[in-house]
Amino acid sequence: DVKVTQSSRYLVKRTGEKVFLECVQDMDHENMFWYRQDPGLGLRLIYFSYDVKMKEKGDIPEGYSVSREKKERFSLILESASTNQTSMYLCASTPGGAGAIYGYTFGSGTRLTVV
């Protein structure tokens, strides 16, 4: 089975800190995604990547950046954490090409609290 691993289950950071959320997948998937999940708002796409060193903005990229230096790893960076970035962050991956044929595989999520 495809496995998507997020490095931390829970994180507590202070306002203004630089925060790194790591995601690793083990099935050679081309596409990787970062979503945030908030009550009543569902999952909202922050950034995604089709390939190494490639990145595309999603719906809510402000305050975030990403890095994909290796195919299996996709990092989400909060340059200066703010309290409104307190949320559950979900990473997902899927094979490339005709990606719609495949479902997403999600990681277990990182619950980030910014204080």
Next chain:
Amino acid sequence: QQPVQSPQAVILREGEDAVINCSSSKALYSVHWYRQKHGEAPVFLMILLKGGEQKGHDKISASFNEKKQQSSLYLTASQLSYSGTYFCGTEIQAGANNLFFGTGTRLTVIP
């Protein structure tokens, strides 16, 4: 571009049926359905593609009306294990490779 799901929440007794709807204001290429149990990652259920047939697995099936940009998820003879939040994800063009998710429908099945 976020699709709209309805209802927001539903409570069922074991054995009852439910329908969850997902609609978009944009033409769709595909619709995905996921279930998320409390504290867990969303799990893929099925994909419906434009021009494709209704899908089903066990007692959970779905349809896709591409003319109306709508999809419905049907849960038949619900079981306790069906409890969770159901999300639809929509893709507006082939190969776009990114989904827009609805806000979810919380389904609770009680004995």
